[in-house]
Amino acid sequence: MAGGGGGGGDGEPEFQIAPMIDVLLVLLVFFVMITSAEVLKVDKNIVLPVSPNAKPKETEMAPHEMAVNLRHDVSSNKGVLVLDDRVFDNWNDVIPIIKDKLSRDDKLRVVVRGDAFVPAGEIQRVMDLIGQAGIADIAFAASNK
Numbered sequence: 001m002a003g004g005g006g007g008g009g010d011g012e013p014e015f016q017i018a019p020m021i022d023v024l025l026v027l028l029v030f031f032v033m034i035t036s037a038e039v040l041k042v043d044k045n046i047v048l049p050v051s052p053n054a055k056p057k058e059t060e061m062a063p064h065e066m067a068v069n070l071r072h073d074v075s076s077n078k079g080v081l082v083l084d085d086r087v088f089d090n091w092n093d094v095i096p097i098i099k100d101k102l103s104r105d106d107k108l109r110v111v112v113r114g115d116a117f118v119p120a121g122e123i124q125r126v127m128d129l130i131g132q133a134g135i136a137d138i139a140f141a142a143s144n145k
Contacts, residue, residue, distance in 0.1 A: 043069040043082055049116040054144040064107040065139075066098070070126055072115040079114070079122030091129055098133035109137040 046069055069082040081088045088094055102108045110130050114123050130138055 043067075043071065043113060045071050046113055046115045047117065048113065048141055048143040050145065051142040052144060054142040061107075061109055064105055065109050065111050066101055067111050067113055067141075068094070068126060068130070070112065070114040070118050070122060072117040074117075077119065079118045079126070081126065091125065095129055095133045098130060098135060102134055107137075108135060109139055110135050111139045111141055113141040 067083075071080040071082060073080050081091050081094065083094050083097060098108075098110065112123065112126055112130070114126070127138060
């Protein structure tokens with residue numbers, strides 16, 4: 001009589017490691033792709049201000065957040081507005097972009113990632129633009145280290 005399945009004659013099934021490795025590789029690729037989408041939002045040229053009272057990011061709001069980066073231009077001592085890896089010379093051009101995202105997500109929160117060396121007036125200008133776009137929920141990124 002022909003036996004099926006495992007290789008041993010005692011009827012014990014063998015542990016197949018190849019399918020388990022396939023599943024783990026699929027999970028690894030999935031998590032790498034999700035993580036890289038979040039990392040793309042972070043501007044490496046920005047040094048965040050340090051605040052010992054900075055709270056951790058709210059994970060439930062993460063899908064509703066939009067990052068607005070404000071770099072410091074040392075030569076002019078002004079802010080450089082960056083949104084989705086695009087530098088804006090005319091800051092008013094971001095208003096329709098933010099309005100469009102707000103029309104697709106009514107829980108939209110704008111996170112201002114301002115460089116620690118950007119003058120406060122530049123942060124105020126960005127806040128004004130965000131307000132003109134109809135956003136009431138504004139957060140500021142800071143480091144607690």
